[in-house]
Amino acid sequence: KLLTSGDPYEAPEAPESFRWFKHWYPVHVAEYLDPTRPHPLKLFGCNLVLWKDGDGKWQCFEDACPHRLAPLSEGRVEEDGQLLCAYHGWKFGSAGECKAIPQSEKPVSEWTAKQQEACAVASYPTKEAVGLIWVWPETGAEARKEAEATSMRGFSALFDEEGVARGDIVRTAWSLRDLPYGWDYFIENVTDPAHVPVSHHNVVGNRYKDPRFFKLLPVREMSAQEGMEYSSDRQLVPSADPVTSSSTDFQPPCLVRIRSDYQSQTQTNLCLFAVPTTPGRCRYIGCQVLVKNKEGELPKGLAFFSMPMPKFLFHILAPLFLHQDQVFLHHQERIVNHRSQVAGVRGEKLYTTPTPADTMVLMFRRWFAKHAGGTVPWVPGTDTTLQTNADPVELYDTYNAHTKHCRICQGALKGVELWQKITSVAAVVAAVGAVTAYAAMCASKSAVAAAAAAALRKGSAAALAAVPTLYAPSPGVYALLALALLFLAANVMLGKLKPLFFKYEFSHADNH
Template identity: 45%
Template sequence: MTTYNNLQSEKCDTNVELAPEEELFQWKKQWYPVAVVDFLDSSRPHGMQLLGKDIVLWRDGSGKWCCFEDACPHRLVPLSEGRVEADGTLLCAYHAWRFDSQGNCVNIPQTKDKQTEAKHCSNPKSCAVVYPTQEKQGLLWVWAESGSQALVESQLKAPRILPELENQSDKVIKLFWNFRDLPYGWDFFMENVADPAHVPVSHHGIVGNRYKDPRYYDMIGLRQMSTQEGFSYEVTPTAANIKQSIADFQPPCHMRIVSTFEDGGQMILALYATPTRPGWCRHIGCQVLVKNHENKTPPGLGFFALPMPIWLGHILASIFLHQDMVFLHYQEKALAQKQNDRWLDAVYTPNPQDKMVIAFRNWLEKRAGGNIDWASEYNVQLPAPETDKQKLFDVWGTHTQHCSVCQDALKNINRLTILSFVAAVICGFLGVIIDARAVATQVAVASLEQTSASALIIPPLAFWCLLIGAILFTATGYLLKKLSRLFYVYEFEHARND
């Protein structure tokens, strides 16, 4: 029996072959979003990875964010362990060499004299390796190649920004950016977001119901596959209140999902994934809501469209992200074990809901070399599957320690936690004193009146108020402590998600 998988494989294979004039997709000649500018601490350098290359992000004295290779040219120690100085230079904390935003070494303090220092600083070997950067729509973008030629090439290409945010229309509402380092590869992220069929099942309770909402639908190709521009698919039929739903893959890092409602409003999911190292990617995303002609705001994605502080949106995102993380982390490792199998031969995809996933895998195989072009010196090997769920569902290392907004919120929550427990102790202490005084007073009165004191010892109203206060402050401290844990880890099991 011929399956849909085989038919679609043959069909896609004939559509994705490179035309003679087309070049293979160039992974390193691209702009990648690496950070949300507002969430970066500008007082210090930030180390991360891009295509397997260690890089460091830092802001100079003029307010410009820069990107260097994370290695001091002196002895190759990480510049991310250095400091941003008051004069706007980046200092290597090993021997105090300093660099300006162009990568030029401007100070080597161990040199014999100023003349010798100037000679050493003018040597190209003293320069840091610089990558072009730009800020667009609140994101810091990095070009994945360095050098003068890379600077020229980067200026000829635009990053994958959101056109709606360029219009500055009052009908466009951009919700908060979020980011997370995810323990699975860029390709598995893109495959996942190209698959709307998983949404009501994996994200049961947030977006849909696993028992009622899975249904048959088709995916219709809208934009012809292109090496440089990707492709797009439309879901049909859609939900009753949605007129059209389109998923648009724009390489190297953007998936744009647009839901147009019957009343004309739109919800746009802007999803980015930057390949950092094998088995990992950095996801940056936001929702954009476009009002209809009657100025009505459309619904967003679950409760994430509700008004809330940015830090709360960040930690609640774990509830959503970890629901399919637990699949994708292990799925990637399982498919890697089938080293001799093509992706299409290793899986079974009989229904049309997988059309876009199949198209993506064919684009990657036929148009982009079959894999990411990692840094040449990088050992391209997947990490082992993580069996410790505490580590797999780590939030601190994959988000909080890199987000200044969440770090500030965590500090404030910890302060409030301490104050709550201190207030509980004070209320309890004062309650005991007041109760003791009331008891002593009532005993004295009973003694004078020669009546039984035991029948008269009733705690005063102030005692009960303080007791209730102590209980409320204790409960508040406990809940704040529970809330603070979400900044560190959020474990999830589908078996418990009723």
């Protein structure tokens, strides 16, 4: 050994690498999936399929049938709890084992073929917790053991089911979106507190009044496996309940927890997961976890979070917030990518960051470059070209980002369409009813009217007094008219709601 430790020519130790494949990835929200059919899924650019087996457990397989590689996500979940490839009818059990090859000559030859490893489909460890489906991105017996022994990223309040049941903790409905920007740009965005009052002007804070100088101080220094946590040295957006401390905690690979503690001894946790699906895209899954104080109160001004609200409303309103960042991030990623290729430097080297507001963004980028390879480890063969959407339609597309992945919203959309029809028919029926009733009423009074006219000709003062009220609509006519207007208003409201399932456009130039 020529080089001894301390030798000035000794090669520097390679930095510790983040173990991307030794973690659970939250890939979907269980209750948003239709359990009677298989669902395609992307992770690290790999095509996977999620399906629920006969024991009620979600399973995750490679999305290619071993026979001739047709996608299993185009198959069927059969009544016997097996996944059927709908091309030639091969069937698979919960662990990916082949259960049927219907073209076999004899039962014994089918049995022999089914035992072959090549006839099984690769299956990934999968589990359900806090309403999410989690997948471990390695297959095999060893991976199963490691997966069993590894806990999911999170924090105690997130996993506190008893606290939720007692009502001490409020966990809002999960939000799920496929976003048109990459995993690292998502993390960069949510570890950047400075953008909040500016980009989310009128939703959280004010772009003119709230931006200020602040410093981010490390709570947990950067490490290869555990990421980092920073807290800001002052409150960045005023709130009814003053914030006593707030921090942003990046737990790789997917979680950013933004925690705020309030003077009222309450706490909010914005729990944000980003899943690397394909280059230039990611899946966001998030919720708020609110912790009440001893008096059972939520932070002042946030009580509406615990109000019962249909989940679909949460879902269709989420883009009001998300699209405010999305309009930047999709293009920022592509600009940085292009320029860094031209200049031959890492993207963050092109940033200009004269204030400490960007500290955590830069630390995340340093962690990514130093410990995590500087790129998501896409499966070999993944096309890493970033598609640019010159046409902003995709940026505003909420159908492909969410609705098509969520059976709650699909059900709500069907309900909205049905009620649109019902209210339009009901409005017409009520209006026609009002007119008919009024006409009938007038006809029934024609004899009285004729008598009044005759009396009038004779100069009877009493008949004169009766004339103005003679044709006044009856209360029944008014009631029908009111109903018609009510149905019309409901129809107009539903007409405004429906497009939100498909598209939500946003422009900062119009957000005054």
